[in-house]
Amino acid sequence: MTVSVQEADFDSGAEIAALSAGREDVGAVASFVGLVRADKGAGAGVGAGETAVRAMTLEHYPGMTEKALQAIVEEAHGRWDFFDARVIHRVGRLLPGERIVFVAVASSHRGEAFAACEFIMDYLKTRAPFWKKEETPQGGHWVDARESDDHAAGRWKKE
Amino acid sequence: MTVSVQEADFDSGAEIAALSAGREDVGAVASFVGLVRADKGAGAGVGAGETAVRAMTLEHYPGMTEKALQAIVEEAHGRWDFFDARVIHRVGRLLPGERIVFVAVASSHRGEAFAACEFIMDYLKTRAPFWKKEETPQGGHWVDARESDDHAAGRWKKE
């Protein structure tokens, strides 16, 4: 259950392999890589896809970020039976096509691995203190939180 | 939309990276790696987890396998908006801890990537002509299809 907040890029294949290295009980590793999209721009009054993103800077709340990510992983672990999970989130300035975030979950069966991986991503989007500032030809602007992210996290709420 | 059936191992990180290489519109790559579990043995009269699997041999139906995998990917593509998908399934003799299957889906947003990736895995389990024979201390036996796999595939049925 390791979380990292770092400027450096990561190696998805090495991270996935590490979750089952030396083990014979892992049957499933579900993982996710999030990347910077050039067409993501949606500043005030500009429709999605209309603004080309030239770069993005990720700010975070050092100290709280790591705690929040660890809490999200622990919450997932309380809901699903899995062996191990890995979360990496980059900060600093990133260009379109660059990796931002990595989440992977290793378990016996695929159902738990997929569910926990998607849960961690959904909660990370709404609970981990990261903020994105996009650079576009029109200038820099902070990315607004997406209602669909709140919706995605909300669907995991227990009745 | 490439599918491969091969004896050789694969490089998960390289496959994931290839799905977004040179692109600036991919925001999400969801992927899955399935591995041989040593505790998977469940021969006739033997409870799950009681039999240690020493190796596994994957048989398939050459020709039909590739068509079935391609059809599953196309069906996923008809349901969700994604850019590209990659499926690799190994055949032949594999040891515990070795990779068996890889599925990855690249899209703009994570919801589509996760759903299509899990759909492809669920359908692959019930529709692609692969059969596993396990070697245990008690001898070799063919793995029975799991009811939970039928159930997992069934939940994608449209009303």
Add this chain to the structure above:
Amino acid sequence: MNVKVLFFANLRETLGVASDTVRLPPGIDTAGALRDMIAARGEPWSALVTTKNLRVAVNQQMVGPDAPVKAGDEVAFFPPVTGG
């Protein structure tokens, strides 16, 4: 008037053959009828009707027992799949 018949996994082992060429007599025009005809040869071929949840593919497409079968087709019988 022949069809190529394939067997996989434990069915292949039980029958002792991976493939066979079968002459289609008049009236045998579905996958189910072909299966019953081969099973009627007796042991070990009766495994075709005693195997639980036997699957059939005609020309590499999974089909039901009512699917039509004609000369030149490739018909495969196998147990439920267990890949992934």
Add this chain to the structure above:
Amino acid sequence: MNVKVLFFANLRETLGVASDTVRLPPGIDTAGALRDMIAARGEPWSALVTTKNLRVAVNQQMVGPDAPVKAGDEVAFFPPVTGG
């Protein structure tokens, strides 16, 4: 009797400071009361009440405006998060 107050993202830019040390007067004992007290300084601090969906964390835990705040706490105000 002090709390450390942090600001992030566009709120930090609007205020022109990333952190501040604030003396807690008697009666100011919740995150919401602290926010209102700082906002009452006038421009640009009023952004603390005009920013849509402002979030607050006390000692690095996201909380609601009724959460207690006491001397020695670290209180952070920020807009909705947009990571991942």
